Amino acid sequence: MLLEIKDLHAGIEGKEILKGLNLTVNAGEVHAIMGPNGSGKSTLSKVLAGHPTYEVLSGEVLFEGKNLLELEPDERAREGVFLAFQYPVEVPGVSNSQFLRLAYNEKMKHHGLEELDPLEFNDYLSEKAKLVEMDKSFFKRSVNEGFSGGEKKRNEILQMAVLAPKLAILDETDSGLDIDALRIVAEGVNKLRNSENGIILVTHYQRLLNYIQPDFVHVLAGGKIVKEGGKELALELEEKGYDWVKAATK
Amino acid sequence: MTQVVKETIYTNYFKEFIANEKNGELKNLREKAFAYFTENGFPTLHNEEWKYTNVSAISNSEFQISNSETENESSEVLNQFNFERNGFTALNLAFANVVLVTIPKETSVEKPIEFNFSAEENSANFPHIIIVAEAGSKATIVENYESGAKSFTNTAIQIFVEDNANLTHYRVQKESPEAFHVGTTEVTLKRGSFYNSTNINLGARLSRHDIHLKFTEEGGEAFVDGLYMLNGEQHHDTHSEIDHALPNCVSHQTYKGVLNDKSRGVFNGKVFVRENASGTDAQQSNKNLLLSNDARVDTKPQLEIFNDDVKCSHGATVGQLEDEELFYLLSRGISENLAKNLLTYGFAEEIVNKIEIETIKKELDEAVLNRLSTNLEA
Numbered sequence: 255m256l257l258e259i260k261d262l263h264a265g266i267e268g269k270e271i272l273k274g275l276n277l278t279v280n281a282g283e284v285h286a287i288m289g290p291n292g293s294g295k296s297t298l299s300k301v302l303a304g305h306p307t308y309e310v311l312s313g314e315v316l317f318e319g320k321n322l323l324e325l326e327p328d329e330r331a332r333e334g335v336f337l338a339f340q341y342p343v344e345v346p347g348v349s350n351s352q353f354l355r356l357a358y359n360e361k362m363k364h365h366g367l368e369e370l371d372p373l374e375f376n377d378y379l380s381e382k383a384k385l386v387e388m389d390k391s392f393f394k395r396s397v398n399e400g401f402s403g404g405e406k407k408r409n410e411i412l413q414m415a416v417l418a419p420k421l422a423i424l425d426e427t428d429s430g431l432d433i434d435a436l437r438i439v440a441e442g443v444n445k446l447r448n449s450e451n452g453i454i455l456v457t458h459y460q461r462l463l464n465y466i467q468p469d470f471v472h473v474l475a476g477g478k479i480v481k482e483g484g485k486e487l488a489l490e491l492e493e494k495g496y497d498w499v500k501a502a503t504k
Numbered sequence: 505m506t507q508v509v510k511e512t513i514y515t516n517y518f519k520e521f522i523a524n525e526k527n528g529e530l531k532n533l534r535e536k537a538f539a540y541f542t543e544n545g546f547p548t549l550h551n552e553e554w555k556y557t558n559v560s561a562i563s564n565s566e567f568q569i570s571n572s573e574t575e576n577e578s579s580e581v582l583n584q585f586n587f588e589r590n591g592f593t594a595l596n597l598a599f600a601n602v603v604l605v606t607i608p609k610e611t612s613v614e615k616p617i618e619f620n621f622s623a624e625e626n627s628a629n630f631p632h633i634i635i636v637a638e639a640g641s642k643a644t645i646v647e648n649y650e651s652g653a654k655s656f657t658n659t660a661i662q663i664f665v666e667d668n669a670n671l672t673h674y675r676v677q678k679e680s681p682e683a684f685h686v687g688t689t690e691v692t693l694k695r696g697s698f699y700n701s702t703n704i705n706l707g708a709r710l711s712r713h714d715i716h717l718k719f720t721e722e723g724g725e726a727f728v729d730g731l732y733m734l735n736g737e738q739h740h741d742t743h744s745e746i747d748h749a750l751p752n753c754v755s756h757q758t759y760k761g762v763l764n765d766k767s768r769g770v771f772n773g774k775v776f777v778r779e780n781a782s783g784t785d786a787q788q789s790n791k792n793l794l795l796s797n798d799a800r801v802d803t804k805p806q807l808e809i810f811n812d813d814v815k816c817s818h819g820a821t822v823g824q825l826e827d828e829e830l831f832y833l834l835s836r837g838i839s840e841n842l843a844k845n846l847l848t849y850g851f852a853e854e855i856v857n858k859i860e861i862e863t864i865k866k867e868l869d870e871a872v873l874n875r876l877s878t879n880l881e882a
Binding site (some may be wrong): 304328332 | 827843852
């Protein structure tokens with residue numbers, strides 16, 4: 255089992271948002287978590303990545319059988335957890351390639367593997383950039399600075415490709431993307447999908463799931479999973495709207 | 505409040521020095537400047553422009569004055585130098601070692617013109633550079649200040665950017681952590697001229713840089729950017745004054761400070777837009793990053809506008825690293841120390857990246873990184 259969330263209660267600034275969430279993800283699976291605004295989707299993403307403003311009140315999160323909640327955010331990342339941000343952060347003055355090489359080498363060092371020098375890394379990065387059709391000119395630019403919305407999201411997937419996580423959480427990766435950018439991002443994710451890793455797609459809309467086919471769909475409402483099914487559930491949801499789920503759970 | 509300098513090392517040395525000055529005009533000018541210094545002495549904390557910068561460590565120290573030949577043709581330009589700003593400017597002119605460089609009309613100089621100063625232990629140095637960028641010329645100048653130990657450098661540069669000339673100016677101060685450094689930059693911009701400066705302040709125990717930039721004809725544009733990066737008990741003070749005296753000129757100013765340990769920074773930026781200066785566009789910002797609870801910065805951006813038809817903005821910030829930026833780096837597996845250093849480096853690099861001479865940029869990149877790793881160990 256890659257990830258096991260048991261009865262997770264979490265929130266922000268004393269307000270409980272996740273109210274007993276359960277979820278299990280195995281290697282090779284893609285899970286979609288859908289839900290209306292305010293249902294707790296982003297809280298779940300941030301809690302898994304270890305954002306310091308989110309507080310875990312109770313429950314358990316096991317990553318490969320180990321307590322994930324005990325680890326610092328950077329330790330989680332080196333162990334193989336990756337969050338693609340809904341709003342990727344700009345880091346002025348630090349080039350994309352500098353940033354990615356540091357992150358890559360920190361992970362290699364952690365696992366006792368060989369680090370790459372700038373030239374070797376450049377080759378590796380060029381290879382990965384093809385997955386998201388990113389031009390080399392992005393390597394020298396400051397991280398996300400002056401990138402369009404679509405470029406920022408592609409850059410997130412590029413980071414995922416470089417770091418090759420075991421568990422990737424894609425938080426609203428489809429938001430703000432036009433149809434071409436959505437296709438590029440989705441194709442990138444599909445190429446990275448394999449039997450060794452698990453992917454959680456957090457999304458409000460069904461649109462993304464036309465491009466990345468999930469194995470399971472979970473509907474989150476009021477801080478809990480209220481409905482689960484296969485990919486057909488997403489279509490049903492699209493058709494009937496979230497009120498249908500909300501009504502059904504009352 | 506002024507202090508009267510009676511019998512200092514400077515007085516004794518000046519008698520000897522002035523006796524050897526053969527150029528009558530220059531002699532006269534030096535005497536006037538020294539008289540001003542004798543009367544006013546070094547500025548004190550009672551002087552509004554110096555209220556955060558105590559220079560008593562300079563006035564209480566003894567130095568050997570170092571001097572060399574001065575070029576004679578410079579006296580006419582030296583006459584325009586406003587030595588009556590304070591005791592330092594007066595003392596600089598009194599002892600000035602003048603170097604004059606003219607970039608001839610319509611000439612583009614490919615290679616950067618470099619001025620390298622390296623102060624010897626216990627020496628007092630008074631370099632004075634004059635740059636005349638004649639109409640339509642294009643050049644890059646570099647001022648580079650280093651020293652190995654305790655020393656005092658009191659420097660000045662006068663720059664004239666004439667009609668449609670284009671001048672890039674890098675000023676790099678990386679003196680010894682025991683050194684004292686006081687510098688004055690005077691810039692005059694004529695019609696349609698362009699001046700782009702980057703001022704890097706990394707060294708010295710006590711440093712002060714004054715910039716006086718004036719648009720004397722229409723259509724000039726200037727960038728006055730800088731970085732001060734301090735640790736230990738370093739003190740740096742930048743005072744700048746940008747004077748929009750005529751219409752349709754543009755000025756941009758971005759200054760950044762990174763302060764660690766018990767260091768202290770001062771930024772005072774004045775922008776004047778005179779009554780006559782319609783169509784002025786003046787932007788100014790000063791951002792400071794405090795890396796320790798004991799570091800301190802006093803920042804005062806000041807806009808004084810006497811014309812309605814202008815576009816002006818200014819702002820100053822003092823803060824710590826952004827939490828969201830830090831979390832983003834952590835979430836990629838970069839450890840906290842490294843992430844903080846990387847963000848600090850990025851903050852400073854925005855200014856360093858302006859430098860287009862690869863050797864200087866690389867050296868500064870390394871200086872910035874070294875400083876960060878030193879802090880890591882501390």
